[in-house]
Amino acid sequence: MKIRRFKALLFFSVGLCVVSFLHYYKALNQIPMLKELSNSPANLKHLAALSRFLWKEKFTGGHDISKNAAPGVQSQAFLVWRPSGVKSQRPVEDTGMFPQIPPEPSRPMGDLHLRTFQLKEDTTSYFARTKSGRMCFRKGTKTSTKKDNLGESQPKESYASRRALLAVQSGNRSLGPAWNSSVLAKRSVRCRCLQGWHGYHCGIPTVVQHSNLPTKSRLAPREVPRRVINAINVNHELDLLHARFHELADVVDLFLICESNFTAYGARRRLIFFEQLMNGTFDYVRHKILYVFLDHFPEGGKQNGWIADDYLRTFLSKNGLSRVHGARPDDVFIINDADEIPVWEGILFLKLFDGWTEPFGLHLRKSIYGFFWRQLGTLDVLSGCTVGMLFAVYKGNGILLRRREYYSMPDFRSYESNTGHILIPWSIGSPVHEAGWHCSWCFKPEGIYYKLISAQNGDFPRWGDFEEKRKLSYIRELIRTGGWFDGSVSEYPPTDPREHMYAPKYFLDNYDQYEYLLRNLYTEKKDWMVTH
Structure with missing residues (x-):
C-alpha cells in the first residue's frame, strides 16, 4: 500500500x-x-x-499591428475607461482610441482643461542610406569618410528589404523569402557606429545594449515610428520640468501634465505651472503639452495620504488619455514623477524598434538636494508599456503600472495570449549605465520648505509637521551636509561635474541659472569648471 x-x-x-x-x-x-x-x-x-x-503580430480585438499603420490610417474602436456614472462601454468610433471625456474643474483657465490632442505621425527621417548601400541610424553613425557619408539624396531602402537583411543576420526563418547572393553578401556589412551606439544599424543606445532586455537579438527597426506619451504630475518642480522638456521634446510626442489646486496634503494651492504655461514660459514646447486639471481632493485623502498619492496618478492617466485621439495600441505610454528625467536615447529606441518586451522600467541616477550629492546605486522605476497593455491589463490606470503587480492583474494572461507577446519585464539602463536622473528634494531651501508642507499625510514621519524642520536655516544645513531630517548623514560616492551622467545637459548648458543644483553653495567655495 x-x-x-x-x-x-x-x-x-x-x-x-x-x-x-x-x-x-x-x-x-x-x-x-x-x-x-x-x-x-x-x-x-x-x-x-x-x-x-515579436511586436509585428496581431493585436486581437479588432486591431492588427502585424504591419505598421501607414500615416493617416485611423485607429480602430477600443474599449476605454469612462468616469464613474458613465455606464456605456460601447466602442468609440472616432479618430482616436480615446473618447472625449473632459474633467469638470472650476475656472479660471477657460477651455484649456477641455481641449483634446490629436496624435500625428512622426515623419522624421531617422535612418539614411549611405553611398556604400548601408541603412544607418543618422544620430548613431560615423560620417567622417567620403565613402561612408550618409547620402541624403539616395533612394530610401524599403522596409521589407531591411527586415529581410535583419532576418538573414539573425537566422530568422519565419519571414520566408529566398534571399539572393547579393543580399547574403551584406550580412557582413555594418554601419560604423559612434561611441554609445550599437547594432547593425547603429540604432541601439548603450542604455539598451547593456540592459537586461532578453530579446536583443530580435530587435528590428520600424517603418513608422511609435508615438510616445509622457505623463507627469507636477507641484512646483518647474526647473526639473524645463530639463525634461529640453531632454525629451524631440522624441516625446505628447506630454500629459496634471496639476491640482490642492496639495497632496489637501490644502489649497496656486496653479503655478498653469500660470507659467499661460505667460509664455513654456511656449517652446506648448504644442506638445495637454494640460490636465484636478479640481478636487479625493475622499479619505486627509486620513490616508496614500489615497491622495495614488489618485493623482489615476486621474492623470485616465482623464488625460480620455482626451487624446489617434493613438494606436503599440504606441508607448510612460508615467514619471516630476523628479524622474529619462535620457532621450532610451525613449527614442522605444519609438524606432520592434522586438522589446513590456512592461519596462528605467535605471535612474539617484541624487538628493542637487546633483552634487549622488546616492549609491540606481533607482529602478517601472515606468511604461504600450498603450494596448495599459488599457487591456491596467484598465488605463497609471498607478497600477507603477506598482509592478501586472502578474496578479486578472487580464494579464489574456493579453499575453491575445497578442502573442511574452511579457517579460526589463529596464532601460543598468546599475552602471544610468538611463536618466532622479533628483529628490532638488530645490532651493524655499522650495524644500514648500515640499515639506505639501507632502501627503501617509509617508510617516511627515517632517513638515515638525516646526524646527521647516526652518530655512535647518534646511540649508541639510543641503550643506547631505543629511536627512532624522539627523543621519549618509556616505556619498565622489562626483565629478565632468562625468557623463552628472546632470541633464540643459542644466550644464545654463550653469549660472542652475548653479544651486550643480554645486553645493553651502560648503566652502571652490572654483571648478563644468565641461561637457
Whole structure:
C-alpha cells in the first residue's frame, strides 16, 4: 500500500513539473542561449510559433499591428475607461482610441482643461542610406569618410528589404523569402557606429545594449515610428520640468501634465505651472503639452495620504488619455514623477524598434538636494508599456503600472495570449549605465520648505509637521551636509561635474541659472569648471 501511494505521489509530481515546464516554455525560449539549445529539427514547429512574440503580430480585438499603420490610417474602436456614472462601454468610433471625456474643474483657465490632442505621425527621417548601400541610424553613425557619408539624396531602402537583411543576420526563418547572393553578401556589412551606439544599424543606445532586455537579438527597426506619451504630475518642480522638456521634446510626442489646486496634503494651492504655461514660459514646447486639471481632493485623502498619492496618478492617466485621439495600441505610454528625467536615447529606441518586451522600467541616477550629492546605486522605476497593455491589463490606470503587480492583474494572461507577446519585464539602463536622473528634494531651501508642507499625510514621519524642520536655516544645513531630517548623514560616492551622467545637459548648458543644483553653495567655495 505504501509503495502504491509513493508511486501515485511520484506520478503526480512528475505531471505537475511537466505542466509547469510547458507553461513557461515560451518564456524560457526568449533567452537567446536557451533558444539555441532548443534549435533542432524536431523543435522547428515550436520555434516558428515562438516567433509570434515579436511586436509585428496581431493585436486581437479588432486591431492588427502585424504591419505598421501607414500615416493617416485611423485607429480602430477600443474599449476605454469612462468616469464613474458613465455606464456605456460601447466602442468609440472616432479618430482616436480615446473618447472625449473632459474633467469638470472650476475656472479660471477657460477651455484649456477641455481641449483634446490629436496624435500625428512622426515623419522624421531617422535612418539614411549611405553611398556604400548601408541603412544607418543618422544620430548613431560615423560620417567622417567620403565613402561612408550618409547620402541624403539616395533612394530610401524599403522596409521589407531591411527586415529581410535583419532576418538573414539573425537566422530568422519565419519571414520566408529566398534571399539572393547579393543580399547574403551584406550580412557582413555594418554601419560604423559612434561611441554609445550599437547594432547593425547603429540604432541601439548603450542604455539598451547593456540592459537586461532578453530579446536583443530580435530587435528590428520600424517603418513608422511609435508615438510616445509622457505623463507627469507636477507641484512646483518647474526647473526639473524645463530639463525634461529640453531632454525629451524631440522624441516625446505628447506630454500629459496634471496639476491640482490642492496639495497632496489637501490644502489649497496656486496653479503655478498653469500660470507659467499661460505667460509664455513654456511656449517652446506648448504644442506638445495637454494640460490636465484636478479640481478636487479625493475622499479619505486627509486620513490616508496614500489615497491622495495614488489618485493623482489615476486621474492623470485616465482623464488625460480620455482626451487624446489617434493613438494606436503599440504606441508607448510612460508615467514619471516630476523628479524622474529619462535620457532621450532610451525613449527614442522605444519609438524606432520592434522586438522589446513590456512592461519596462528605467535605471535612474539617484541624487538628493542637487546633483552634487549622488546616492549609491540606481533607482529602478517601472515606468511604461504600450498603450494596448495599459488599457487591456491596467484598465488605463497609471498607478497600477507603477506598482509592478501586472502578474496578479486578472487580464494579464489574456493579453499575453491575445497578442502573442511574452511579457517579460526589463529596464532601460543598468546599475552602471544610468538611463536618466532622479533628483529628490532638488530645490532651493524655499522650495524644500514648500515640499515639506505639501507632502501627503501617509509617508510617516511627515517632517513638515515638525516646526524646527521647516526652518530655512535647518534646511540649508541639510543641503550643506547631505543629511536627512532624522539627523543621519549618509556616505556619498565622489562626483565629478565632468562625468557623463552628472546632470541633464540643459542644466550644464545654463550653469549660472542652475548653479544651486550643480554645486553645493553651502560648503566652502571652490572654483571648478563644468565641461561637457
